[in-house]
Amino acid sequence: LLQVEKRLELVKQVSHSTHKKLTACLQGQQGLDADKRSKKLPLTTLAQGLMEGSAVLGDDSLLGKMLRLCGEAEDKLAQELIHFELQVERDVIEPLFVLAEVEIPNIQKQRKHLAKLVLDMDSSRTRWQQSVKSSGLASNLQPSGAKADALREEMEEAANRVEICRDQLSADMYNFVAKEVDYANYFQTLIEVQAEYHRKSLALLQNFLPQIKAQQEAWMEKPSFGKPLEEHLAVSGREIAFPVEACVTMLLECGMQEEGLFRVAPSASKLKKLKAALDCCVVDMQEYSADPHAIAGALKSYLRELPEPLMTFELYEEWIQASNIPEQEKRLQALWNACEKLPKANYNNIRYVIKFLAKLTEYQDMNKMTPSNVAIVLGPNLLWPQAEGNMTEMMTTLSLQIVGIIEPLIQHADWFFPGDIEFNVTGNYGSPLHVNHNANYSSMPSPDMDHGERRQHDQARRPLSVATDNMMLEFYKKDGMGVRVMDTSWVARRGTSAGRKATSAPPAAQPP
Incomplete structure (x- = not known):
């Protein structure tokens, strides 16, 4: 348990740092719903700019057609990115926050509470021992009287509280060790979500590329100098x-x-x-x-x-x-x-x-x-x-x-x-x-x-x-x-x- 206690602080630091860096990677504002997040996304702004440029140039020009198709592609990419960020936020960032800011701090608080209870128990024992000495009785005799009984009960209650707290702390630490697989799974989930996002983005781009190339190939006014x-x-x-x-x-x-x-x-x-x-x-x-x-x-x-x-x-x-x-x-x-x-x-x-x-x-x-x-x-x-x-x-x-x-x-x-x-x-x-x-x-x-x-x-x-x-x-x-x-x-x-x-x-x- 001492080794687990040492690792708690290290895991907390790593989780906090990872959470902070992951949050910085988000292009949309954290905590907003999909619609509000979309408006502040750079890709959405780019898509809107391309579509506006297409409207200015018109479909009569090759540039106008290219801008329209690329604007549509960027808009769809923006939607995929929003879905990806929401999923990362839900399945990775928030659990890491809970681990670094809730679960581990709770265990550490429990550890501090146990230390306080131990001090209280020691204090009760010291008072009871002083009471025994002041009564003038021999060390092998039990103290008598109402005061001595109250001190003994206080000491026993303190010891009981220490035992309960120690058991709770041990359970929490064993729980932490057992859940390490779940914590590690956060990072596996991150890679899986990224892989799925990139697969969908690639499929989307591959769907648009033939249309873009077809427009290029169909356009007759191509330069001839330097071309095969x-x-x-x-x-x-x-x-x-x-x-x-x-x-x-x-x-x-x-x-x-x-x-x-x-x-x-x-x-x-x-x-x-x-x-x-x-x-x-x-x-x-x-x-x-x-x-x-x-x-x-x-x-x-x-x-x-x-x-x-x-x-x-x-x-x-x-x-x-x-x-x-x-x-x-x-x-x-x-x-x-x-x-x-x-x-x-x-x-x-x-x-x-x-x-x-x-x-x-x-x-x-x-x-x-x-x-x-x-x-x-x-x-x-x-x-x-x-x-x-x-x-x-x-x-x-x-x-x-x-x-x-x-x-x-x-x-x-x-x-x-x-x-x-x-x-x-x-x-x-x-x-x-x-x-x-x-x-x-x-x-x-x-x-x-x-x-x-x-x-x-x-x-x-x-x-x-x-x-x-x-x-x-x-x-x-x-x-x-x-x-x-x-x-x-x-x-x-x-x-x-x-x-x-x-x-x-x-x-x-x-x-x-």
């Missing part, structure tokens, strides 16, 4: 990425004769604005037709910001190995084989881009963008390794190999990708060959013009006023860094362009 190609195509229901088609179509109208297209650095603010507009699928062709370099920059940015290059990481090694084949015919065969392995979405988009770049090089006398130059400035945006090295390394070996891949694709676009192509796929743009919105140009010159006509037309063009970045082109002009010019005479010897379109394979060998 297939995701953008699936959401928009397109075959050609919107930024690619929009930029190519605008360039066909206003940029084919622009000197240094894709090489000249556009205005940073114009580029940022155009990219943002493309992300919203809203482009004012009239506004940007006067700045083809911004359009070209936006196309390069889109291609470069794809999480995976258009020509894919999976085929990177195969592209590089193909570019390293010394024999021209086998090299083209290997490049053709790699093209055929591209996923459908990537194939459609690289075909679209390469066909456009091939058309761009038809105006190389004016725009100075030969297949080699185009490959130099655009190649690194179409293919790059999954783990890039530093810039110096990329601008040496890797870039040379990538240029060796892109250049022949442009030179023989009709052979690699047979058949004509409609650049204005969605029909949302004007005629790319005959309508020119750039007031600084007269009309689009035909690549079939003779030299004199081109020269006369070129004099009417506005001078180039944007600063250019010649780093890449100058780099390739250095000794030992020139791009290999491929001997393609065998293609002409083997057959006409029409014949290649019909076979859709290298003339020397049909693919398996």
